[in-house]
Amino acid sequence: MFPELAQMPNIRQIRQRQGERKTRLGAPEAMAGAMEEVHAGRLTIRQAAAHGVPKSSLSDRISGRVASDCKQGQMPLLSTIDENALVEYCLYSASYGFPLTKPQVLAHALAIYNQRHREAPKVALGQTWWINFRERHHQRLTTRTPDIIDRGRAAHAKRGPIEEYFRLLQATIDEHGLREEPQQIYNCDETGFQLDSVRRKVIVPRGTKHAYRQAPGTRDHITVLACFNATGEDVPPFIIYKGGYPGGAYNREGIPNALYGKSQAGYIDGELFYKWFTTHFLLHATKERPLLLVMDGHQSH
Known part of the structure; x- marks a missing residue:
């Protein structure tokens, strides 16, 4: 009846994909080790990339096109400052008896993004962003069913x-x-x-x-x-x-x-x-x- 819902990944599938993606990109420690081997002349870029890091990413860092400490993967939707501000607002709202629901948090995040990127194409927030947001701030935020x-x-x-x-x-x-x-x-x-x-x-x-x-x-x-x-x-x-x-x-x-x-x-x-x-x-x-x-x-x- 709703084919689009059947294609929506669940939490387990999202985390599995994230794990596979991190494996493909390579851990920061692996990238730093590969760069050290290339700079020392012990390995070529191709040889170092065979140890579990993407060759193109390693080449960009060696050539200087990308900063050596640049994080791998897609840029986050919100900046660290904006996301921390959203967390503070969640805490503030909960302390005054108006805790935010998941759709409200998504709406606030999207409004912040649109405010910061007026000329950028419109984006949609879904389950993946929500799970990542909760995991990034799990030490400060959690979910509960409220009492009225x-x-x-x-x-x-x-x-x-x-x-x-x-x-x-x-x-x-x-x-x-x-x-x-x-x-x-x-x-x-x-x-x-x-x-x-x-x-x-x-x-x-x-x-x-x-x-x-x-x-x-x-x-x-x-x-x-x-x-x-x-x-x-x-x-x-x-x-x-x-x-x-x-x-x-x-x-x-x-x-x-x-x-x-x-x-x-x-x-x-x-x-x-x-x-x-x-x-x-x-x-x-x-x-x-x-x-x-x-x-x-x-x-x-």
Whole structure:
């Protein structure tokens, strides 16, 4: 159906071709050795070329037409300065929650090339350049499938707000004598399940365990508000649908004692949170008092 895809080489084939090409060109050490033998008069150019280096390349270096330290092979698409700048931009974007995907990196590289070579024929970037780029910078860059993080959470995931949060949490626990009462400390948070989400791998700094990317927008989803205390006991979840309830007996064969709700956007709002807190959380939480409920700082809460 797509014959052009059948002809596209895979990673193994590309690396095999690169290995064969390097063998034909000869290693830099072999070229330097051959030049030394010719300059010393021990071998002719033809005799030295028989030891694994191209005769024309050796002849160009001996005659001075090409610098003796000139690298063999095709010139790179981008200069070292431009490619390092692209790497820095990849790192910068990842640090602010916008890691680049493979098509974005290819588009940036092509734009740089076109800017530097306005009169040159147009070129195309593909799998070969991508593999070589990753291998050249494997010590700094790697690929990960990103986890989605919203803009508000990205803004507060910094040292200052995090330290202030733990200071306030510790002070509150001590003030109410809850340090030895873990069953009275609860945490609730909502999570969304995307129904049509497709995520590409992105470029992140080498050594990154988790890649986060800010959500580009809303899609059809289901929101679940989960709540546990510090001993691991849970409050049955609050499941929120977007727009309206699905057809059928959606609440008869679900999680026991779960609470269901709906909102226009499919997220929790002030009215739904009040319903959950007064009719559900207080019903299923421990009867001991006081209770500490830890939640995120969303305005609706």
